[in-house]
Amino acid sequence: MVQTRRATQLAAKGEPLTKGDHTSRPFKRAKKEHQPDERPPSAVVTEPNDLEQNSAVAGPTKQPRKARQKKEHAIPKPSDFAPRVSSAWKVGAHVSAAGGVENTIVNAARVGANAFALFVKSQRKWSSPPLTDENVASFKARMNEFGYDPKYILPHGSYLVNLGNPDEAKREKSYDCFLDDLRRCERLGLMFYNFHPGSTVGNATKEESISLIAECLNRVHKDTSSVITVIENMSGAKNIIGSQFTELRDIIEQVDDKSRVGVCLDTCKYLAQYGTTYVSIVATFDEQVGLSYLRGMHLNDSKTPLGSKKDRHENIGLGTLKLPAFLTILSDPRVQNIPLILETPTFEAMEVWECEIKVLNALSEVGATSGASGEEENLAEREDILNDKLGDIRSVIREYRDHKEKVGKKSTSGRNTSKSKARTRKRDATDVEEEDEANSSDDAQSCTEHSE
Template structure:
């Protein structure tokens, strides 16, 4: 019988600092100055200010290069009133500790730009696999998981999004689900008092991956002791790849109904808004820019006109084209999504959104990036062994 998460638990760390920035706003002069803004990341004040009070919280997973505090200004610069970030390297087991200066600057930037911690959705390490039946490897993932939670708490954040894990072909789905829930329970004890909500992401359903079925998420939550500290993030590309068709109003309403029945809408804490490069039920996680994939702009119109999805972070993880100008594509996509909110859904408006996104993607190097990817694919073709979908997609990010 598999043992729930780990043998020796972390000693609980008690967090007493409030994490609600909006409730405890104070004079910015009391904090250390935030990183100096340059012309490339200067905030667009008119656009951003107009969206601050919107019920829709649309943003992107922005860069935290040079310090997590930079993620805040990067988000504001593209007119986002929500954002995601990595609180450490997503592909390393350990990272340098956050300094007091970095923490202070991050909190000051949050205050300066008026972001509420409820609309920031940090993403966990890609290495974490809490469903691994190997106790030693699972413990390594668990330690990385808890470190992420502690970093979020130090920054005053309240959400933490992560991929649930994989059976790696050595456990049943039910066994891995129990292990994931056990690790979440242990992590909640280890971070007692932080209030951080562990937000489980749905997955594309490849091979051994947990989370392609809403029922998986519901079963994990059933086994979590503290229901106030667990939630779900729905990724549109993952849903579509797993067979959930959101392209029509009927399809979207069925998805919401199924999710409510198998998980519960009360657990929804955020979404990732991504179009899909692959067709419905492909089981492949391939993000595409809004309106340019197989989902199409209509699918996102349904979301941005469903009031049940207001006041939660709606985060783009779409291709950004030129790495030197990632914000340009996201700024246009964010504006396009806002234009869909309240729209009647006429074909002209949907086409306008798609056209604007296509133009900016091509202008900042989307076509060049595609050619580069095709060239690399040809170069590597003779070197690669035959792999299952899970190895090509999600499983490659999990520790063995």
Template sequence: MFAMMARTTRAAAEAAKRKKQKEESSSQISKREENEVEKVGEVEEVEEVEDEDLGVSVHNTQTVAAVASQVLPATTVAQSSRKREAVAEEEEETTRVVKKARGKKSEVMIPAARTAGVRMMVGAHVSMAGGVQHAITNSLKIGGNAFALFLKSQRKWTSPDMKEVDAKAFRAGCEKNGFDPRKHVLPHGSYLINLANGDAEKAKKAYDCFLDDLKRCERLGIGLYNFHPGSTLGLSRSESLSRIAKALNKAHSETKFCVTVLENMAGAGNVIGGKFEDLRDIIAMVEDKDRVGVCLDTCHLFAAGHDIRTQGSYDKVMSNFDRIIGRKYLVALHINDSKAPLASKRDLHQNIGLGFLGLEPFRLIMNDERLEGLPLILETPMEEEKTWAEEIKLLESLIGAKGDDPEFLARAKELADRGIGERRTAGIAAQKKTAKAVVKPGKGRRKSVKKDESDNEGSDNDGGEHHC
């Protein structure tokens, strides 16, 4: 009996030993598997760091699948080997995808180098947050050879006086970086200013704000000041134009040299400047003709019904400008595509080539010798810092380009394709708006006019995304 018990004990001990060995072997395999999973995790972590640096999405979903599959218990060394091969394949795939993404990165980087010796002075409306001198830095960063800025808050009647240290830094910055503030800097006036306002109190507030801007310009050595003509607010057009001219004459008498620059408008409601005749009649009443000029906004031109999409139509519009106003008064351009169709009366700026204008009119502008030396200012939507840098280089690349050049046509089509969705949406919206405007005689008219007249400022009051 004792012998039988001894045999049973030895058998149990051997069984326990075999079980322990088996557990140790399984434990070693599991550790190897955990190490492989950790390695795969490290690969994915590196991928995500590189993705963040590139600013593009190159996440490899196969890597996630590989990690998930390897969490399952492995039973053989062969399976571990296959996993190592999978990891190597994933690393190779990641490298390929990252290289591909890098190849697609924009050629225009921030900061962008300015193009030296160019005769077409392209820039953008940049921020002056922290002091007017920072507008120079912001323009240099995007490679601009001209720039626009607000001289103070555009949504307040009064603002703190400009610090002399900032003014001095601005003047020095222009000289150091080769900006001619008399010719290539184009401040934009406050949205609140309406020199046509018939209310005495509001007219004074508008004039004081306007005059303050002009004096800031002259402290900075700036020679141009762009502003919206304003709105009739229901008064007669002739009376409104006369009020604007009188305000300009008074402002000229209280300042020395800054040129007051009238901007053409989209022509909605009671807004002045949709027709060239509005600007002509204001200029006719200005006493010092050397102190007044015009800035043509391409989006506003198109929205007001001036078609500049072909060589023939562009030449006709510019010929009309020359005949009605006079080319000598053209001192600047705002360069914008349009989100709204021709003659929509809507001030909706779009990025170059994506809107209803397309790329061709900008090729025509960049090859119009009569525009050389004028500030050409972008006011297009800007979601990221490099947008304007890319558009400046795009516009400069059009100098010398022919309309039938295959490379130009391909670029124009590429941009047009990118904007097709927004154009379709805007076209539908325009059709609906036109349909709503067709009302029975006497019905709904009073409400529409009342809405326009209730707006005591110079904007289009049409829900536009941009009012520069």
């Protein structure tokens, strides 16, 4: 009960209440007290309510919906894809491991690859869940089923790892990540592991960082049993190790077990550093390092000019290198039977890699019938073939680039924000200077486009 306004006013004036003045009233929202039914049970008549009457007319009530069962996907098999081209030049791409490392094999078959690269765990995290026995068994079974040879598989290392960092704690963190990757490769039965050598981060000389990298390789070779560590050449940022072939040579010279170290040549990176032709590049590499150490190549055209010291990947034939340079590579018997891996932009469409692989395989057929012809300028007689293949690449890229731009307009803001956050996390994790990080940004983006 609450006091009425009239009673409150009279009390404030000190005037007495009269008989007609109500002193209190019930709360406005007070619920009526439930009055029990005094009638005997026999007198209570139960009548159907409206809902019951409607139900009686409409029939039985609606049954609860059954839980939707997940659609079972058919297990991919080799006959689902076009037969791969038989060639001594093993062309492939860096394919996605989304959904399980065993899916890389299916993704490689989908684009017609005779070789492939993969990440054996997230390349943007220091640690990842371990491979399950099911992952390993499925990977090995599919390798056999689809006819892939481990010597044409080139796993790529984490972009966080810097074995040349003079800070001992940070270098140890890199080493643990590096070692974990190699152990995963061993479980999967893989032979190679490709990695970026590292950076001085501006706190050491290049000679000091080179020695630190070699020490880590000697250590990891003792902590594992078989995987060959494959050092990738770099593009020339000032603190990055590996842009000069002599730096790769100096690392190898300090490695005890030289049977477990090799080199991967990236065409975009050597163009950025040396700015000359493939023939002269290979001659320099053979003189300073030795072709016996060449374990694989990354086939990328370049968006930047010769000697730019920038690693900006472009689709095959559309950049500075041009298609004749790749014909020269695929006419060279010295690069037969090693993985030749694309890291070019795909615009989130695997059809781009499928087209590029077809073009490169066609060039290898031309090279096989005519042999190496020397400098790119001497390939004029094949101009018609090259123009035809270049048209194929331009057509498929135009289609999927335009489609991606159209679809991506609505989500551009969110995507840019997430990429910015990812780059920030990467810089915080590695403490590598901005110009050093830019050295691997393009191949990181092209490789992870299907891998996230």
